[in-house]
Amino acid sequence: MARIPVQFTLNGQEKAEFIESGATLLNVLRDRMGDTSPKGGCQQGTCGACSVIIDGELRLSCLTLAETCEGATIETAGGLANGSELHxxxxxxxxxxxxxxxxxxxxxxxxxxxxxxxxxxxxxxxxxxxxxxxxxxxxxxxxxxxxxxxxxxxxxxxxx
Amino acid sequence: MAIKRGRGVAAINYPTGMNLGGDPSQALVHSTPTGNFMVSLSSVDLGQGLRQVMSQICAETIGVPTEMVHIDTADTDTGPHCMGTFASRGTHRIGNAVRQAAEEARQVMLEVAAEELEVNASDLETDGTGNIQVKGAPQKSISIFDTALAAHFRRGRSISGRGMFLVQRSYPDTETGAMKPATCYAHACVVADVEVDDETGEVTVLSVKNVYEVGRALNPAMVEQQLVGGSWMGISHALYETTEPYYPDRSHGGTDFIHYLMPGPGDLAETETIVIERPAADGPYGAKGVGEMCANPQIPAVANAIFDAVGVRIDTMPITPERVLRALKAERGAVQSGAA
CATH class of the missing domain: 1.10.150.120 ([2Fe-2S]-binding domain)
Known part of the structure; x- marks a missing residue:
């Protein structure tokens, strides 16, 4: 299947990746971008462990298609700390x-x-x-x- | 039809660990050349804080700050044998093994320091900050860093120790059936106040007052954390959680958190938790296991409170509104037929 390009800002950094259509944001963050802070608990939107902030709104990354995040600003728990200084x-x-x-x-x-x-x-x-x-x-x-x-x-x- | 209040009490006696086949844990402690101490374990820290508590036990025993102790856990291929982190056994079983290993390592450390200082090892003490000194003459001292360097590079000694804790398997007496299933028991008592709506069967836990007897709380903040979370989980077991389907066919069972219910942050009972310390004779620094028992006594306390409120005994968990209503209906039927 042809891969599709997606670009977004993750914790202040520009990210670009070719992904499979239908890939969840959770899997793209964890497996393709090395940000394992969002957790895959239930994988069906009922536990909240995968929660991230997309353009200022709380979203479940396990139910969000990565391709819908084109141009978005995404924040995860992995980006909260400032070096060794916790948020x-x-x-x-x-x-x-x-x-x-x-x-x-x-x-x-x-x-x-x-x-x-x-x-x-x-x-x-x-x-x-x-x-x-x-x-x-x-x-x-x-x-x-x-x-x-x-x-x-x-x-x-x-x-x- | 009304909302009725009830109060229930329950007390439990909870064994630490298990010994139906022996229940061993082993630990190895060794110093690095810089005088830090490694504790090798096969035990797993699932988040309960095993690593922190083992650091404290090792540090206290050797006489160093906890920052000088590193815990290496959970490689069951290469680590010393451990039965595992379950049955409320971690602090007690593994802690005893770590303490014994640390005592042996401390003895070697003091022997090396004695050779360096040209004194008798029995005259030495640790100052708790990383130094070894002569009792009553603290000016005559050597750092643990220098002691470790001396052991590694001049004295050819390994500052290390082996620890083992095993509760032997207890077999029942053939005549009486008597046996000793555990050596160490933690205790708890809970008073639960509930409201029961006898029209809907809904039970609301208004408050739980918990008293736990834990031996000695080696890390009081972590003990409290375990007990507060456990108290919530006990209520959850009593009223909410089940994997069993209503219909007798597995395909009707729940498959997600929509069906597998737990109290959310808006459903919390007012919770009070009191810790009583009564050090256990065979616990490391008196500690008992508080892992599982923290979530047990709420269940009978809530069931008793429901009985107090509406007069029905429910002996199947969780105590769902449906079970309450069915029990109330059966009770009324019995009363009516008895009257007739």
Whole structure:
């Protein structure tokens, strides 16, 4: 089958690849571009582990065809840290013991980033809503909710 | 038809590890030429924090900071034998093996330092920051870095140790059937408060209050993390999770997370968790296994709370709205026919 070209920006870098039509963004990111931060959990859009941000919106990369991402700006958990300096969301998750096996974390932090980008000081209900599409097996969610609220508290302190 | 409240209590006694065929774990510890310590294991860290806790046990035993310990796990081709990370056994079984290996390595380390300092090894102590010193005369000291260099390049010694932990298999007594299935038990008690809608059968867990007795919490933050997550999982087992289809044919079974239900972040019960430390005689620094038992006591506590609320005993998990309604219907039928 003829391969088709696709170009997009991944975590600030221009990427170009020839892909098979119908390939999911998840598989292209992981297998062709070496970004294994999005995880293939259920591969059917119910667990959220593959969540990435496409043009500012939270999307499930396992249900997104890579060819629909032409010209898009894509952010993944793999691009959050600045060198060895973790993103504040990642740091809060570490500090709050809000991840255990770690499989949900890359999708979870992207869902949280979309929330905090839009609403730097969300309510608990906002946080619950924002992560409701991301399944976590280990933490019982409460440590994650608390971690997000701690980021939002430090956001509001900086704003003052 | 009403929403009724109930409270249930449950307590559990949970064995650490298993020994129906012996339950061994082994560990090897050796120093690198720069005085860092490698711990070789076949045990797997699935995210529970085994590597962190093994670093702590090794570091505490040898007398060095945890940063000087590296854990090499999970090559079952080449590593020392381990039965695996399951049955709440990791901290206890593997930790005991690591402690024993680290004790032997520490002894060699002190012997080399004694030769370098020209003192008796029994007069030496570690300062916890990477130095070995004479007891009562800390000015006479040698760094572990220099001790390791001396061992490797001058003394021809390997600063290393072997560790082994094995609970022998216990066979039942032929007369009485008595046996000793485990050497170490963790404990927990839970009080669950629920609301049951007797029209829809829906159960809402309002709160769970958990008390866990864990031996000694070697890493308190990680123990709490395990217990908080486990408490959630216990509620999930009690009310939500099953792979069994409703109809007796596997093709009706769930195939995804739409059918395999778990409480989401919006369904959380108010959760309180208290840790009690009562060090185990045979645990590494007193630790018991808290892996699995953290998710067990919520199940009978929730079932008991449902009984308290609406008077039906449900003995099949998960306790779905349908099962509650069927039980209520059967109960009413029994009451009505009894009255007639």
């Amino acid at each position: 504040p969301i990642q740091q809060a998750i570490v500090d709050g013991f809000a991840t255990q096996c770690g499989f949900c974390a890359p999708g979870m932090v992207m869902a949280i980033k979309v929330l905090l980008d839009a609403k730097p000081a969300p309510s608990r209900e906002d946080v619950v809503e924002a992560i409701s599409g991301n399944v976590c097996r280990c933490t019982g969610y409460e440590p994650i909710i608390q971690a997000v609220l701690s980021v939002s508290r430090s956001n509001s302190q900086q704003a003052v």
